[in-house]
Amino acid sequence: MGRYPVTDGVKDRIAGGAIARAGLLDSADIDRSAALVAEAEAAGLETIRVLFTDQNGILRGKTVVASALTSVLADGLAAPSTLLLKDTSHRTVFPVWQADGDVAGGMRGAGDVLMVPDPATFRVLPWAPHSAWLLCDLRYRDGAEMPMCTRGILRNATARLADQAKALVVGLEVEFHVFRVLDPRLEHTDATMPAQPPITQNIAQGYQFLTEQNYDALEPVMDSLRRALQGLGLPIRSMEVEMGPSQIEFTFDPADPMTHADNMVMLRTAVKEICQRQGLHATFMCKPALPNAAASGWHLHQSLVDVATGANLFMPEGQGITNTASAWIAGLLAHAAAGCLLSTPTVNGYKRYQPHQLAPNRIVWGRDNRGAMIRGLMSQGDLASRIENRVAEPTANPYLLFASQIIAGMDGLAQGMQAPMAVEDPYDAAATALPESLLAAIEAFGASALYRQALGGDFVEYLCRIRRAEWDRYHLTVSAWEQQEYFSLY
Numbered sequence: 001m002g003r004y005p006v007t008d009g010v011k012d013r014i015a016g017g018a019i020a021r022a023g024l025l026d027s028a029d030i031d032r033s034a035a036l037v038a039e040a041e042a043a044g045l046e047t048i049r050v051l052f053t054d055q056n057g058i059l060r061g062k063t064v065v066a067s068a069l070t071s072v073l074a075d076g077l078a079a080p081s082t083l084l085l086k087d088t089s090h091r092t093v094f095p096v097w098q099a100d101g102d103v104a105g106g107m108r109g110a111g112d113v114l115m116v117p118d119p120a121t122f123r124v125l126p127w128a129p130h131s132a133w134l135l136c137d138l139r140y141r142d143g144a145e146m147p148m149c150t151r152g153i154l155r156n157a158t159a160r161l162a163d164q165a166k167a168l169v170v171g172l173e174v175e176f177h178v179f180r181v182l183d184p185r186l187e188h189t190d191a192t193m194p195a196q197p198p199i200t201q202n203i204a205q206g207y208q209f210l211t212e213q214n215y216d217a218l219e220p221v222m223d224s225l226r227r228a229l230q231g232l233g234l235p236i237r238s239m240e241v242e243m244g245p246s247q248i249e250f251t252f253d254p255a256d257p258m259t260h261a262d263n264m265v266m267l268r269t270a271v272k273e274i275c276q277r278q279g280l281h282a283t284f285m286c287k288p289a290l291p292n293a294a295a296s297g298w299h300l301h302q303s304l305v306d307v308a309t310g311a312n313l314f315m316p317e318g319q320g321i322t323n324t325a326s327a328w329i330a331g332l333l334a335h336a337a338a339g340c341l342l343s344t345p346t347v348n349g350y351k352r353y354q355p356h357q358l359a360p361n362r363i364v365w366g367r368d369n370r371g372a373m374i375r376g377l378m379s380q381g382d383l384a385s386r387i388e389n390r391v392a393e394p395t396a397n398p399y400l401l402f403a404s405q406i407i408a409g410m411d412g413l414a415q416g417m418q419a420p421m422a423v424e425d426p427y428d429a430a431a432t433a434l435p436e437s438l439l440a441a442i443e444a445f446g447a448s449a450l451y452r453q454a455l456g457g458d459f460v461e462y463l464c465r466i467r468r469a470e471w472d473r474y475h476l477t478v479s480a481w482e483q484q485e486y487f488s489l490y
Contacts, residue, residue, distance in 0.1 A: 010034050010070050017074025019116055022143025032119040033073040039122075040069055046130040050077050052115050052138055053150060055466060056088055056345070057397035059269050061115065061136070072134070077115045078141070081107035084148045086466075088346065089194045093469035104462035105148050113146060114139045121262055126231035127274050135262060147459050150399035151261070157403040157454070158257055161410060165308055168406055171254040171301035171386070174267065174394055176284045177246050177293070178203060178221055178275055198281050206245030206294065214241045218248065221280065225250075228274050234263050243358075244294025254301070257402040264398035284394040286349040295352040297359055298394040301377075302405060303386040304328060314378050315385035321378055321419070329365050329374055329387060329419040331412020332405065336363045336373065336391065338448035340434060340441040341467060342404040347438045347474045349393035355427035360390050362431035364423045371426035373434070391434065407454045439471050 011034040019025050025033070040048070048069050051061035060083050064072060085094040085107060095101030096110045107113075121135035138149035145152060161168060179200035190196040203221060208214040215222070222239045229236050235253040242249045252263065268284055275282040287295040304313040304324060313324040321329075332339075344350060353361040358370050366372035370390070378385040392401055411417075423431070435441040445451060446464045 007034075007038075010037050013070055014074045019074060019076050019143070022139075024116055024139070024143055029119070033117075036073065036119045036122055037070050040066055040132065043124055043132075044130070045124070045132055048072070048132050048134055049125075050115060050117065050134050050136060052079070052136045053265050053397065053399065054083055054086070055148065055150060055397065055463065056086075057265065057268070057395060057400075059135075059265055063131075069134075073117055073119070076117070076139070077136070078112040079115050080110055081105075081113045082110045084113065084138070087469045087473075089470070089473065091193065091469070093466055104458060104465070105146065112141060114141050114143070116143075123232045123266065125270075126228040127270075127277060133266070135265075147456055148462060150397050150403075151258075153455065153459075154257060154261055154399040154403045157406040161406050162307065164410075164413075165306065166313070167305045167307050168257050168402070168409075169254050169303050169305055169386075170257055170260050170402065170405075172252040172260055172264065173249060173299040173301070173388075174251075174264070174284075175242050175247060175249045175296035175298070176268075176271065176282060176394055177244070177288060177296065178218075178248060178271075179246050179281045179283070181279050181281050200281050200290075202246040203280070204241075204246055206247060206292065207243060208241065209243045210241055215239075221275075221278075222248065224278070225271055225274060228270055229267060232266055232270060234267060242294070242296075244296075245292055247294055247296065254303075257406070261398035261402055268394070286344075286346065286393040286395065287351045295354075295357065295359060296394050297352065297390060298392040298396060298401075300389045300392055300401065300405070301386050302389065303384075304409070312383060312385055314387065315382060316378055316380050318380060321376065324413065325376075325378060325385075325387070326419040327412040327415075327417050328409040329376070329412070330417030331408045331410065331415070332374060332387075332389065333363050333365065333419070334417065335404075335408035335411065335448065335450055337432075337435055337441070337444040338451055339404040339408055339445075340391065341438075341445035341463065342400040343389075343392040343396050344435075344441065345397065345400075345438075345467065346393065346395050347470060349395065350435065350437050350441075352393060353434050353436070360426065361434055362426055362428070363434060364426050364428075364431045365419060366423045366426055369422075369424065369426055372423060373426075376422060403455075404451075407450065411450055437471075438467060438474075442467050442471065 014033045015030050045066045047063050049063045051059045082092045085092045094103045115136035117134050117136050123133045125131050137151050138146045181198050183199040185196040204217045237251045237253050240249040271282045352359050360373035364372050365374035367376045373391050375388040452460050
């Protein structure tokens with residue numbers, strides 16, 4: 001920004017707008033916002049997609065014509081509060097029309113909330129170059145902080161860590177599938193809630209992990225995705241052939257949590273939109289119900305840095321691990337069961353926790369052990385010393401996932417915890433198991449004193465209610481297994 005001329009009228013409009021009056025913009029923010037208008041005009045943009053990340057990690061929002069950008073940057077943009085009250089079927093699960101109903105955050109009546117743009121997230125879309133993304137925080141209409149804004153939750157968590165002169169650095173490994181669409185299921189009878197899934201086929205055979213020939217078969221799709229993601233400014237490091245049919249992994253260079261949380265929601269949305277335009281279906285669903293499909297995970301690399309010196313606090317001086325690394329690991333392990341609601345928020349994700357499948361099923365850590373929940377990659381002199389938490393599924397809301405790591409790790413530091421001995425047998429039945437279902441994770445999260453203190457009791461109850469609505473729909477649905485088991489027998 002700053003490369004294009006800024007008119008005084010635009011700057012004055014933003015400086016006098018509702019967002020600035022609410023104290024949400026400083027002089028630097030006003031300058032950045034005004035420069036953004038000039039940049040959009042120079043790029044010849046026609047539309048701006050003004051978006052926020054909802055509780056399920058899905059981008060939602062409105063599209064405005066480019067001439068309305070100044071107004072959006074000055075005053076924000078209203079959106080229905082019910083978008084924050086929906087489960088993954090897009091059903092509103094709170095009684096917003098009842099006078100005495102239990103509605104989170106005072107959102108009875110389906111009134112509006114305020115989307116407050118972050119100019120740093122502005123991206124022209126390589127696959128739709130007349131349009132751009134602009135991500136937002138959520139606020140109440142008067143500008144007051146909204147506890148259900150997951151971007152705000154992460155910002156608050158990183159600020160608490162910064163108060164201790166520490167910063168988290170994260171790196172991403174994200175697995176997903178890309179299939180060819182045979183039938184998009186667009187008949188009227190398919191427009192259910194949620195919609196009927198498309199019928200697909202593989203674009204490459206699987207179980208040829210990291211083979212060159214399989215990469216070449218996938219390269220046209222990989223190249224299309226890579227170029228678009230790089231055009232968005234995402235720091236792609238590698239594109240890899242994963243184990244399963246049509247399964248891909250993208251990895252990212254390290255960055256701060258907010259940058260990579262924004263990158264993750266952009267990645268998921270961009271991949272799905274680009275594939276959709278090419279007659280393909282991309283899915284970040286953990287374990288698709290397709291023959292021979294493999295489960296997808298999201299591996300989160302993380303290290304802690306001293307803000308004053310830049311020193312990696314996980315890099316050991318000898319053969320052991322640092323006290324900081326030990327306490328951080330111990331905190332993650334201590335709160336792993338409760339944190340699963342933030343790392344593994346779907347019914348489907350718990351079906352990945354199977355032994356001997358390169359996925360964890362126990363709450364343990366090990367040195368360079370891909371079967372453990374936490375894989376330690378720390379050695380003397382290695383400036384990239386870090387841990388890799390392998391618990392998450394790719395559907396997780398990244399703002400909540402990263403916040404959960406900070407909250408649990410900081411508790412380990414505050415309590416002076418020590419990590420247990422590293423394991424060599426991560427699937428040993430003697431170790432504590434990860435939750436076996438979404439219901440178990442809901443119960444653990446709801447009972448967590450740490451998460452209630454860090455996120456507020458209202459947010460904990462709010463998220464538990466949304467996830468429980470999904471669980472109830474799942475376990476009350478008569479399954480194919482039940483039909484096969486009982487229909488003929490009785």
